[in-house]
Amino acid sequence: MATLFHHPLCPFSRKIRLMLGEKKFSVDYVEERPWERRLDFLMLNPSGEVPVLEGESGAIAGHYPIAEWLEEKGGATPLMPSGGLERAELRRIVAWFDDKFHKEVGQLITYEKIDRRFMRKENGGGTPDIETVRVGISNLKIHMEYISYLLEQRDWLAGSQFGLADLTAAAHLSCLDYTGDIYWQDWAIAREWYARLKSRPSFRPLLADNIAGMPPATHYTNLDF
């Protein structure tokens, strides 16, 4: 059986875990702490980043090649429109969250609140920088507005069909939901969309994540939040 090397609060790992769940592909899951720079893991992925999917014939390193490969394989749920501009629009939204949201919001908050907690002091570990977290939370509002804007016109983020855009956005948001940084009461339409995703079976393993010494926010596992 193939093995997914992932970290519970890495949004890119979560995206792949959600995809594997939707497609009903079975793999073993191994938690990797990329900041420890384990040599065996660096040999699988020279960039040292999760996720990595290792099978008998070799490894696929990084969320972008894994996601496209899984979609090409098929599985139980197609997660992209079959072609044309709708497929391009889905990939635009995927990149929005993987690049822009992560840079402007997720990285600032998660890195400060989670990663630095587990890193050694000489590698940048320590208590969160409050000002960095504040910038991330301020930027988060702009992205929640954009999600709301899209959902006023569409059932799902990239159009009329559920798919990889929704899973990608939910993967990123779910990390911030773990730390209690999303004020859902301010975002009714986004909240309804997220509730639909959260109740899918593919989401259950994410809701079971619990990092030692840093339990999730109280509403994190609640389907009626």
Added chain:
Amino acid sequence: MATLFHHPLCPFSRKIRLMLGEKKFSVDYVEERPWERRLDFLMLNPSGEVPVLEGESGAIAGHYPIAEWLEEKGGATPLMPSGGLERAELRRIVAWFDDKFHKEVGQLITYEKIDRRFMRKENGGGTPDIETVRVGISNLKIHMEYISYLLEQRDWLAGSQFGLADLTAAAHLSCLDYTGDIYWQDWAIAREWYARLKSRPSFRPLLADNIAGMPPATHYTNLDF
């Protein structure tokens, strides 16, 4: 005819220009200065980033959806292996340059040397920060070593076939070559690989780029550099 909105020294725009050249797809080219935040352009791409490919039936925004869409369309030159782990390995290298190289090298050097030169002072414009450029140049060495390591084992960056990994890497490197920041004499094997790319017809439009007030380094257009 479709229109590509691009910026001459944006590596992501260059990647798409190279792809269009290889595939022999004809489009009109319009130079966009994304930092001016032109409203018509923001309506094409809410993230405000180049490249954007606009056709009669709609627009495709961002290098990732455009690149995958062009590859799905086919064209004169296939730029990805047709499947399996080789296709995943190619996408790993593409992400290496688009994410890691850009963050650790390209963005630091090009943003300081080019973008800030054209931006208004209130938006961050000004003279380059030498320390930031120095960090970028120091990181560049690590990436040139990685390119050399790959090319010691392979004819092209992702394997035995020329493709999108080579075009992506060359697009990023060519921006730094414009500003004269690559010391090719130190990197024999990478230089031989880059010379092969530079002599391809798809590369010619890039070599013709000339930014007003900031001409390219003297060897930039030279095929025997």
